[in-house]
Amino acid sequence: MPYVNxxxxxxxxSKEKKAELIKxxxxxxxxxxxxxxxxTVVVIDEVxxxxxxxxxxxxxxIRKKS
Known part of the structure; x- marks a missing residue:
């Protein structure tokens, strides 16, 4: 059973992009x-x-400087 974090x-x-990533x-x-x-388990953590x-x-x- 693969586990991907x-x-x-x-x-x-977007929710749709996350679904594409999981798929x-x-x-x-x-x-x-x-x-x-x-x-296969895929977990997306947003930090x-x-x-x-x-x-x-x-x-x-870093992004403020860009």
Whole structure:
């Protein structure tokens, strides 16, 4: 039973895009590794940009500079 945990920043990804991501990851595991889609678990965690850091900075601050 594969378990996939995807973490993304919480910045407005639509319900439809999340559904596509779950379907795509499930199909990828089926096609590449022969895993059963019925037992494949995909979890998407959305993290606030204040709680996500890259290179010692919060993503919120990095995006303000862009």
């Amino acid at each position: 995807i973490k993304i920043t919480k910045d407005g990804v 795509g990851v499930t199909e990828l595991l089926r096609d590449l590794l022969g895993k059963n889609p019925a037992t 606030e940009t204040d709680n996500w850091g890259i290179g010692g900075e919060q993503v919120t601050e």
